Amino acid sequence: ENIMKANNKIAEFNHKLFDGYNVFCIDFVGAIGSGKTSLIEKYVDAVDEKVGVMAGDLISKYDADRIESHGVPVAGISTGTECHLDAHLVEHGLEELDLDSLDTVIIENVGNLICPVDFQLGSHMRVVIVSVTEGDDTVEKHPYIFQDSDLAIINKIDLADAVGSDVDKMVADAKKIKPDIQVITMSLKEGIGLDEFINAVNKAKADYN
Amino acid sequence: ENIMKANNKIAEFNHKLFDGYNVFCIDFVGAIGSGKTSLIEKYVDAVDEKVGVMAGDLISKYDADRIESHGVPVAGISTGTECHLDAHLVEHGLEELDLDSLDTVIIENVGNLICPVDFQLGSHMRVVIVSVTEGDDTVEKHPYIFQDSDLAIINKIDLADAVGSDVDKMVADAKKIKPDIQVITMSLKEGIGLDEFINAVNKAKADYN
Numbered sequence: 525e526n527i528m529k530a531n532n533k534i535a536e537f538n539h540k541l542f543d544g545y546n547v548f549c550i551d552f553v554g555a556i557g558s559g560k561t562s563l564i565e566k567y568v569d570a571v572d573e574k575v576g577v578m579a580g581d582l583i584s585k586y587d588a589d590r591i592e593s594h595g596v597p598v599a600g601i602s603t604g605t606e607c608h609l610d611a612h613l614v615e616h617g618l619e620e621l622d623l624d625s626l627d628t629v630i631i632e633n634v635g636n637l638i639c640p641v642d643f644q645l646g647s648h649m650r651v652v653i654v655s656v657t658e659g660d661d662t663v664e665k666h667p668y669i670f671q672d673s674d675l676a677i678i679n680k681i682d683l684a685d686a687v688g689s690d691v692d693k694m695v696a697d698a699k700k701i702k703p704d705i706q707v708i709t710m711s712l713k714e715g716i717g718l719d720e721f722i723n724a725v726n727k728a729k730a731d732y733n
Numbered sequence: 734e735n736i737m738k739a740n741n742k743i744a745e746f747n748h749k750l751f752d753g754y755n756v757f758c759i760d761f762v763g764a765i766g767s768g769k770t771s772l773i774e775k776y777v778d779a780v781d782e783k784v785g786v787m788a789g790d791l792i793s794k795y796d797a798d799r800i801e802s803h804g805v806p807v808a809g810i811s812t813g814t815e816c817h818l819d820a821h822l823v824e825h826g827l828e829e830l831d832l833d834s835l836d837t838v839i840i841e842n843v844g845n846l847i848c849p850v851d852f853q854l855g856s857h858m859r860v861v862i863v864s865v866t867e868g869d870d871t872v873e874k875h876p877y878i879f880q881d882s883d884l885a886i887i888n889k890i891d892l893a894d895a896v897g898s899d900v901d902k903m904v905a906d907a908k909k910i911k912p913d914i915q916v917i918t919m920s921l922k923e924g925i926g927l928d929e930f931i932n933a934v935n936k937a938k939a940d941y942n
C-alpha cells in the first residue's frame with residue numbers, strides 16, 4: 525500500500541538523521557497503561573547520558589509533563605484521532621529536540637499493540653512493553669508486534685498473583701513468536717528488571733556502533 | 734470523510750436489523766485487558782435471557798473460545814491488521830448468529846480507546862470499560878470515547894492501592910467529560926458492581942422499548 529511505502533521512506537530519513545547526529549533511538553510500544561512512561565522516568569533518572577524524549581498520545585501533555593519534570597527535553601506529539609505515531613509525525617517532532625546535545629532519544633508511541641507494526645518510525649531498537657494486568661494471553665494475542673520488536677518487557681510482575689497471570693507462560697509465548705527475542709520480567713514498582721533493561725540498551729548501542 | 738459516512742450508513746442498517754429482530758445490542762469498548770471478556774462471561778452466567786456475542790480482536794479465537802465455554806453462541810471476528818471493528822465487519826458477523834433466538838447481542842470491540850469513536854457499530858448502548866491498572870489518568874487522557882459512551886465502568890478496583898490509582902479521581906474525570914454518564918466502579922474478581930451493571934442494562938432496555 526502506498527501509505528506504508530511513503531511512511532517507510534520517511535522512517536529511513538529519520539534513521540539516517542539519528543545516525544548523522546550520532547544519536548541512538550529507542551521506540552517503546554505497548555498497550556495503554558503498560559508502563560511505558562514509568563520506564564522512561566526510571567531510565568532517565570538512572571543513567572548519565574543525555575536523553576531526549578518524544579511522547580506521543582491522543583493528548584500528549586499528560587505524559588510529556590510527567591517526563592519533563594525529570595529534567596529532560598520532551599517533544600509532545602498529540603495525535604488527535606490517530607491511534608498510533610507515524611514516521612512523518614516523528615520527523616516533525618524531531619524539530620523540537622536539539623539532537624546535537626543528545627546521546628539517546630526515546631519515542632513513546634500511543635498505547636496500541638496493533639498499528640505500530642505497520643508504521644516504522646526509524647529507531648534503532650524497538651521495545652514492546654506488556655503488563656501482567658492485561659491478562660496472561662496478551663502476548664499470544666498480539667504476535668506481530670512481538671515479531672517486530674528487539675526486546676520484550678513483561679511489567680508489573682508484582683501484580684501477577686492478584687490478576688491470576690502466569691508470567692512464565694507470557695515469556696514462553698514471546699519466545700514461541702520470536703525465538704531470539706530478549707525478554708525481561710519487570711516490576712517498576714519494586715525496581716526489578718531496570719538494570720537488565722539498561723544493560724540491554726547499552727549492549728544494543730555497542731552492537732550498533 | 735467518506736469512510737465514516739459509509740460506515741455510519743451500515744451502522745444504521747445494523748441498528749434497524751436489531752430493531753427488526755427485537756434484539757437489544759450493547760457494544761463494549763476499552764483498552765487491551767481492561768476486563769471486557771470477563772464482564773461478558775459474568776453477565777451471561779448471571780442472566781436468564783438469550784445472549785449472543787460478537788468477539789472482535791486481532792485473533793478472535795482466544796476470547797471467542799472463552800465465551801463459548803459459557804454455552805452462548807459466539808461469532809468471532811478476526812480483524813487482521815485493523816485495530817478496531819467497523820459496522821461492515823459487524824454486519825457480516827451478524828450472519829453467524831441466529832438473531833431470531835436471541836434477546837441481547839453483546840459486541841466486544843478490539844482493545845482501543847481511540848478509533849471506536851469514529852466507527853459506530855449500530856448498537857443501542859455503548860459501554861466503556863477502563864481498569865485502575867492502566868493508571869488513574871486513563872480517563873482524562875481519552876475524553877472522546879467517554880463522550881461517546883452511555884455507561885462507564887472502572888474495573889479492577891481491588892488493585893487500586895497496588896498501582897496507586899485514585900478511583901474517585903477517575904469517576905470525577907468521567908463526569909467532567911460527560912456529566913450525565915453513569916459510572917460503575919467494579920471488581921469482577923470480587924463480584925463488585927456486576928448487579929449494578931445488570932440493572933443498568935435492564936433500565937436501558939426498558940427506556941428503549
Ligand SMILES: Nc1nc2c(ncn2[C@@H]2O[C@H](COP(=O)(O)OP(=O)(O)OP(=O)(O)O)[C@@H](O)[C@H]2O)c(=O)[nH]1
Pocket residue numbers: 554555556557558559560561562563581587634635679680681682683710711712713714866867868869871874895896897898
Ligand atoms: N504495581 C505496579 N504498577 C506499575 C508498574 N509500572 C507502572 N505501574 C503503574 O501503572 C500505571 C500506568 O503506568 P504508565 O507508566 O502511565 O503507563 P503508560 O504505558 O505510559 O500509559 P499510557 O501512556 O497511558 O499508554 C501507573 O499507575 C503506574 O504507576 C509496576 O511495575 N507495578
Ligand SMILES: Nc1nc2c(ncn2[C@@H]2O[C@H](COP(=O)(O)OP(=O)(O)OP(=O)(O)O)[C@@H](O)[C@H]2O)c(=O)[nH]1
Pocket residue numbers: 657658659660662665686687688689763764765766767768769770771772790796843844888889890891892919920921922923
Ligand atoms: N484483579 C482483577 N483482575 C481482573 C478483574 N477483571 C478482569 N481481571 C483480569 O484481567 C485480565 C484481563 O481480562 P480480560 O477479560 O481478558 O480483558 P479484555 O478487556 O477482554 O482483554 P482483551 O480482549 O485482550 O482486550 C484477566 O487476567 C482477568 O482475569 C478484576 O476486577 N480484578
Ligand SMILES: [Mg+2]
Pocket residue numbers: 560561562587632
Ligand atoms: Mg505513557
Ligand SMILES: [Mg+2]
Pocket residue numbers: 769770771796841
Ligand atoms: Mg477480551
Ligand SMILES: [Zn+2]
Pocket residue numbers: 606607608636639816
Ligand atoms: Zn492506529
Ligand SMILES: [Zn+2]
Pocket residue numbers: 607815816817845848849
Ligand atoms: Zn483503529
